[in-house]
Structure formats: structure tokens, C-alpha cells
Amino acid sequence: MARQRWWLAAVLGIAWAGIALAQGVGEVVLRATLEGRPADVKVLVGQGEKVVGIHYSPTASPGIVRIPLSPGTYTLVVDRGAGFTRPPVLREVTVEAGGKVELDVELPLGFSPAQAWGYYAGDPHNHSAASFDASTPPEELVAVQLAADLDLGFLTDHNTGAGHAPYAAAAAARGFPIVLGIEITAFRWHWNAFPVQAYVPQIPPLVWMGVGSPAPTFAEARAQGARFLQANHPYWPGAPYFEALGKPYFDPGFELVEIANGPFEDDDARTIEKMFKFWNEGRRYVAVGASDAHDWKDPADPYGRPRTYVYVEGEFTAEKWLDALGRGRAFVTYGPLVNLTAQGWARPGDTVTLKAGEELRLRAELVVAPREGGRGLALAQMVRNGEVLREFALDGKPEATITFSDRPTASGWYIVRVVATDGDQAWTNPIWAQVN
Numbered sequence: 408m409a410r411q412r413w414w415l416a417a418v419l420g421i422a423w424a425g426i427a428l429a430q431g432v433g434e435v436v437l438r439a440t441l442e443g444r445p446a447d448v449k450v451l452v453g454q455g456e457k458v459v460g461i462h463y464s465p466t467a468s469p470g471i472v473r474i475p476l477s478p479g480t481y482t483l484v485v486d487r488g489a490g491f492t493r494p495p496v497l498r499e500v501t502v503e504a505g506g507k508v509e510l511d512v513e514l515p516l517g518f519s520p521a522q523a524w525g526y527y528a529g530d531p532h533n534h535s536a537a538s539f540d541a542s543t544p545p546e547e548l549v550a551v552q553l554a555a556d557l558d559l560g561f562l563t564d565h566n567t568g569a570g571h572a573p574y575a576a577a578a579a580a581r582g583f584p585i586v587l588g589i590e591i592t593a594f595r596w597h598w599n600a601f602p603v604q605a606y607v608p609q610i611p612p613l614v615w616m617g618v619g620s621p622a623p624t625f626a627e628a629r630a631q632g633a634r635f636l637q638a639n640h641p642y643w644p645g646a647p648y649f650e651a652l653g654k655p656y657f658d659p660g661f662e663l664v665e666i667a668n669g670p671f672e673d674d675d676a677r678t679i680e681k682m683f684k685f686w687n688e689g690r691r692y693v694a695v696g697a698s699d700a701h702d703w704k705d706p707a708d709p710y711g712r713p714r715t716y717v718y719v720e721g722e723f724t725a726e727k728w729l730d731a732l733g734r735g736r737a738f739v740t741y742g743p744l745v746n747l748t749a750q751g752w753a754r755p756g757d758t759v760t761l762k763a764g765e766e767l768r769l770r771a772e773l774v775v776a777p778r779e780g781g782r783g784l785a786l787a788q789m790v791r792n793g794e795v796l797r798e799f800a801l802d803g804k805p806e807a808t809i810t811f812s813d814r815p816t817a818s819g820w821y822i823v824r825v826v827a828t829d830g831d832q833a834w835t836n837p838i839w840a841q842v843n
Contacts, residue, residue: 431504435474439485441514445470447553448514451484451706452476461704466550466577476502484779485512488556489711490742491528493517494777518774524746526716526738527558527723532590532599532639532665532697533710535562537570541701545570546577548710551703553583555711559728560585561601561697565592568605584725590639591624593617597646598661599637600628602729613656620656634729637663637695642674642681649681659690663732666834667696667713667739679834683793686820686837693732693756694836696739713741718754731756735836742831743784746772747823747838755822755836761815763842769811771823775831777805782829792819803828818842 439448447469452460459481464472474483479502486495493515500508520526530552535545543551545562548570552560560583562574571587578585588601591608595617609627613619625636638661641649651657664685666678685692696713703710718736719727731737735756738745749769753759761767775784783803789796789811799809813821820837 432475432477433502433504433506433508435472435476435481435483435500435502435508435510437472437474437483437485437510437512439464439470439472439487439512439514441487442516443513446487446514447550448472448512449486449489449551449554450474451486453482453484454479458706461706463547463550463554463703466547466581469550469553469581478502478504483510485514487514487554488517488776489554489709490776490778491711491714491740491744492519492556492776495779497779518744518776520716520744520746520774521558521723524718524772525720526718526744526746527728528556528711528714528716529559529561529586529728530555530557530698530700530711530714531561531586531588531601531637531663531695532563532668532699533561534564534590534699534701535570535574537567538564538590538701540565543701543703543710545574547703548574549577549581549583551710553581555709555714557711557714558584558723559725561588563588563590563599563601565590566608566610568603571605584723584728586725586729588633589628591628593646595646596621596648596651597639598625598628598648599635599639599663600631600633601635601637603628603631603633606631617651618656620658622658622660625658625660635663635733636661637665639665640668640674640678640699641665642677643668644674647674649678652681662693663695664692665697666694667741669699669708669713671713671741671832687792691735691839693735693737694739694834695732695737696741713739715739716744738833738835740831740833742775742778742782742829743825743827743833744774744776745823745825745833745835747835749821749838753838755838758839758841760841760843763816764814767813767815767821767840769813769821769823769838771809771835773801773807773809773825775805775827778829782827782831785826785828787826788824790822790824791815815840815842
């Protein structure tokens, strides 16, 4: 189906090009740099209130974007970071028939969670044109992910690894670390498995229909190399795996749970509530956020938002990122960035051992990058065992530091939730307190 869509796109593209040439199309050639070096970017082209196109610098030619446009005046939103690390750069251009506009854009430095705190970003659920319902060429997915300022690339297509080879080759040419996965896609349930070899999952009929144990499907993924199984959008009505909770065929043999998948909706809020219950039961599932993006040219379907930041000590590698993810040293975000510590050394995923009544000292550094129109930090909450202990008003500041002390008398867990002025949220994984 994807191949047919691309043939159709090619035919329509040729037809459009012919019409455009007849109308005397112009061209914008944009060169983007960051600290003087070519930078992968996403360029959104707007005219009035409409988005008339999305373009990327190609994987093979970072920093250079060629945009054919009909005569008129346009606003170009030049973005690297998807609003997480720096604001976009806006430029107005007027294009004349047959003319060329050359534009140089130097991107602002922005804020790097990797350099400042050791947190590296990944988007552990997204798709290429190898998926039956997606359109992004796997070799260009590298440029898309680099333009989003992701430190680690993922590819998780539906029931196929057909995109692995071109994606991996393009990533290797750019020195971009990646993880190859597959979204095991049944009619009623979806899971990501990674890292895996390219394979086609064999899904039993009862699992396909959502009334059979996925244990054999999980075992098959493990045999293909999967270290992690991720419960994808587990309350989304189209594939609600957590509705199997309490039934004899529910299998708890996964490590990761998507608490944020694409635009935040009621099913994501239900997943967070369920994670609180899991953590209260001592089940240390790790919360992740992922875009589940399919179409690189869809303004409502951006790659890298939401995303998962993972704390990596020392030199960054994909393997160390996965190791730290498995320990829960991560936060999930639509924009706000969080560096949570306890006792000055413990991070999410760590356990602090205390005597009854001994002080637990929590500290969180918070940052949010401006997007179009400006934004800041609205509030932060310190949460223990699912209950808000304290709420901090942050008054729209772009940066803040909050501190909190507690003297727990029983074991439990602590997280921070942050909300930006535009409603974007972030959640850490727990720091665990073991009270002797």
C-alpha cells in the first residue's frame, strides 16, 4: 500500500511541477547553520493563516533546503529542535515568477540538556514509508530526526523491518546513532520491540483479536533480540492493551509504557493514573513518551514531540542510552525539561535508602524553550505515591529551580510534573525511597 501511495505521490508531484513551471514558479534556497556549520532543519512555509508546505534539508545535504514556490509573500519558520532546545527563526520572503531568493539563517544556540545535565533525547515510536500507513522515506527519516534535535534515532514500523537497511545506511553516513525496532501490530493491541533484527511478527489469531495471551509473541520478539517491549498507547480505543488488565490473558512481560503518544489526550491521562498504581504496587515499569509520527509533511504529526530524555553518564552511545532507559533514568516531555535529583546524587530510577523520618532532599532544575508567540513555565508539582505534596507557581519564567524536603516514614516514590504556559507537560520517572 505504501508503494502505491508513493507512485501516486510521484505522479501528482510531476503534474504539479508541470503546472508550476507553466505558472512561472520561483525558488527559495535556504542555507541553515548552527555555530557556523550546516544544520539539519525543518522549514514550515506559511501564507496568511495557512501552512502551504513543509520541507527539510535532505539527509545527504544538511543545511540546504530548496523550496519551489508560486509568486507571493511567505513566512518561513526555520526550526531545529521542535521547540525543545531553541526557538524557531522566522523569515519573510517574496517570491517572483522565475526568480530565486537566497537566504542564510544562523540558528540560535539554545539550551542543550545533554551538555548541561547529561540527558539525551530519543523518540522510541515512529514510522517510515515501510509502514502501510506512513509516508516518510526511511533514508530521509534521519534528516527529520536530526532536525528535531534528537540525539538518538528510532525506527519502529508496523510488522516489518523493511525500512531498516536504508534507514541504517543513511544514519551511518551521518554518524547518527540509532535503534532498530518493530511495532508488533495486532488488530486490538500494539507493542514496540527493540532492538530487533528485521522480521515479520507471527501473531496468533487470538492475540490478533485481543483475547489471547501475547506471551508467544513476546517470546518471538525476545528471540529476535528485543531487550525492551513497550506497551504502546495502552488506553487508545484503537489498541487498548490495558483493557486486558485483570483478565487471564494479560501478560505483564513488558518494560516500558507510553504515557504520552502524539497529542496528549484522555487515554494518555488514564495511562498516567495506571502507572501511579503500578508504581504503588512496586512494579517498576518505565514511562516513555513518543510521537508515533507517520507523515513528515503533516504539520499536526511532528516527529520528536513528545519525546523521552534519558540520563547517560560519560560518553553517549545508543547502548548506554538503552541501559539507562531500562533503569528508569528518564523523563517524558512535550516541551519542559527537568533535571530532578535527590540527596544531590540520585536521579529518576535510583533508590535512596533512608531511616524512618530521615530527610529526603529533592531538587529540580526546570527549563522551557520559547516557541512562536513565546511561553514560559506555569507550574510544577512534587508528587509522592500519586498524591501532590506541593505545587509551585512559576509565573511564566523560562527557567526555575524548585526544592522540597520530606521525611517519609514508609517506602514510596517521588516524581515531578511540570506544565508550561501553553499547556505542554513533562513528567519524570520516579526516584524511589526505601525506608528501613
